[in-house]
Amino acid sequence: MKPTNDRAQLAVDQELGIGNVLTSLAGRGIGLDRPTLTFDTDVDGHPAWQALTLHELDQRVAARAAALNALDIAPRDCVAVYVSTGADMVLSYLALARIGAIPALINARVPGATAVEYIRRLRATGVLTDAAHRAELAPHGLETPLLADVSELGGGNPAEAPPVYRHHADEPVVITHSSGTTGLPKAVAHSHHSLFAAIRHRLTLPKGQGLDRMLAALPTAHAAMVIAVNLALCNRVQLAVLSEQSGTTVLEAVERWKPQSVLGFAATWSELAGEDLSQWDLDSISVWWNTGDCAHEAHIRRLVAVGSRMSLTPTGIARTKGSHFVDGLGSTEMGHSQFFITHTPTTDRYGRCIGRPHAFSTVAVLDDDCEPLGPGEVGQLGISAPTLSLGYWNDSTTTYRTRRNGFFLTGDLVHRDEDGWFYHVDRAVDAVELPDGRRLFTAMSEERVLADCGDVLECTVLAVREADRVTTTVLLILADKADREADRTAEVLAALEDHVAATVDRVVVVDPELIPLGPTGKVRKVLLRERFLAGEQVGTGQPRTGDGTVSAS
Structure with a gap:
């Protein structure tokens, strides 16, 4: 089957979503020997920096699913995942989703006391963790049962995995959390279709530049990582997952793995911009892909000056010096960036311009009464999109406080110009x-x-x-x-x-x-x-x- 036909078939498959991409692709029996995910640490007997084929990935996830089933983890159980490595975070998410449990992914940097309170509010069935995070939790009186150490899950027998759970469109499949900058992180529930909606949209479009070999410099517990994993699988491309996202770590990974694109957050771009990029081999990069908070012009300009991209020149399509930077604005609750704008060394639309909305998103600038504002007027950003989360897990008060007149109120202050370009000026709590x-x-x-x-x-x-x-x-x-x-x-x-x-x-x-x-x-x-x-x-x-x-x- 041609890759274009494969992508088109996946786009229209309404059974497909973030709970079953891996098992669906493996079940098709196509491309089982193609490389998929690469991790920066050894995991379940597989060496670091060596790609797992689709078959190998499916078998390792099935092994973990069998081990979880033996621990009596059942469909609809909420299981917290608080681990150090990208490999354990991603494989645990995939294994829990395979059996129909709901993984609640917790950033490895969340302090133990905060994690204990967060897990308590989840009312989780159990916690999957590693030695380092067990020690982090120990002094703080965790009442939720600790399950087997994640290092033991790979010993399960794939043949003993339970039948693959059938997910439905609006069922919760994974819980990720907000950044926690204003207090305790908020648990955000995503459905089978919500985190897949933007992927489904992208599958209807020509495959973008830089998608063949991607490096994920994203927090491994974030919704953006869940999207990245499934985007890579659906496009049959390679994705390397970093456990840590500091500037030096990312640059070392680029030199070693030679990705075409790097996916990250604004904090990583800031660190990269502070390095002497001329001292690093970045020739493989054609795209820097930002999500979460929009990036700063000063950082973008330093990044697009390196790498190379395919461009239209007077003599036709040719590779030219300098890369693309795809910016936008997203959040855990939005489920995916709702805007996009592409910068190159020759573009100059900055001033916190976040671009125009994606085709799947309806956006509005609203006043305090949730009435629409006109061009040039600063107001609250309201979003209506299939990518939106279901709401906050075990917190209907906050869920409904942020929903008005069919819009999710993101907490961002924005304005738009006469040509439909949107600009982000601040978070409402900081203005x-x-x-x-x-x-x-x-x-x-x-x-x-x-x-x-x-x-x-x-x-x-x-x-x-x-x-x-x-x-x-x-x-x-x-x-x-x-x-x-x-x-x-x-x-x-x-x-x-x-x-x-x-x-x-x-x-x-x-x-x-x-x-x-x-x-x-x-x-x-x-x-x-x-x-x-x-x-x-x-x-x-x-x-x-x-x-x-x-x-x-």
Whole structure:
């Protein structure tokens, strides 16, 4: 069967979804010897960095399913998965889905105390974990039963796996969680069809550039990784899964594995942009593919300057210097990026432009009464799409609070222009209304500083209201060779809008370790604001002076 026909058949198969892609493909008996997933660690007797064929992947998942069945894990059981490696996270998800259980994937960086409370609220049947995370959980009084260590699951007999569970369109199949930057991560339930909807759409389109060999530098417990795994399987292409997503780790993996595209989050692009990319062999890269928060122009420009891509030239289609960067905006709850825009070295539509909506998505800019706003007006982003999650597991209050008039309210503030391009300005919880009625958008302010201040690698703008006064602190992380002693206050203020600059109380260079991050690399601005209001001079850990001003940094 031709690959194009195969993709078309998968696109129209309404039985297909995120719960059964692997078993469906294996059952077709086509391409059983083709390489599929590659992991960066040894797993179940298979060596690191050696691709599993479709047959080998199916057999290893069946072995784990048999072991889980022997532990009396049954269909519809919610099982938490809290492990260190991408291999154990992905194989556990696939095995639990195979028997009809509901895997609840937990980021390996979530602290043990937080994980215990999260698992308690899941009301999980049991927890799959490894030695490192058992030790992380141990001091915190976990009441949910610990199941076998994941290292033991590969010893199951594939022939003893129970029959493959038949998933239905709207049934919950996997639970992933939000970033946890505003508090305890929220458990987000995805259905058989919701996380597959964007994949189904892509299968109706020509296969995009860079899809033959993909490197997943994504948090392994995130919905984006679930999508990436199934996208790769359906397109019959190779995917390498990284257990850790730091800049150096990704660059080493690119040199070793030679992917055509890299999938990642904004935090990884920031780290990559801080490296001397000329010292790395990145010639294989044609596409950087971003999801989650939209990326910063300063980081995108450094990445598209390397690699190569196929372009239309005066003499026809040819490979040219520089790569693509596909940007957008998504979240765990959205299930997939809802927008897309492609940057190259020659494009210049930035300013936090997140592009235009995908064909499967209906989007709106809404006021506080959920009424639509016109071009140029900033409002809440509302999404109506088949990719949306079912809601928050065991939390109907939050589920229904975020749904109005057929839209999911994402918590993002955006606007659109007359031509239908959308722009992201901030998260609603981080924007601050000024006394004169204007609003201060922290994310847009960070974008301006990064674009105008060349030796600033990362920037966090923290705006806090105290009575009728707004105080803004600008925290800068510098590139390695930048002068840390130079006063950048004038340069930063010049980059900001006048009404934002007027609120700035302090511009300070900080060590990255002083910026609290969530498990996916997002800055925890809520925590920083709490520290400020508690009297801390944010960025140093030192107290503020009693009159509300800050002491010298």
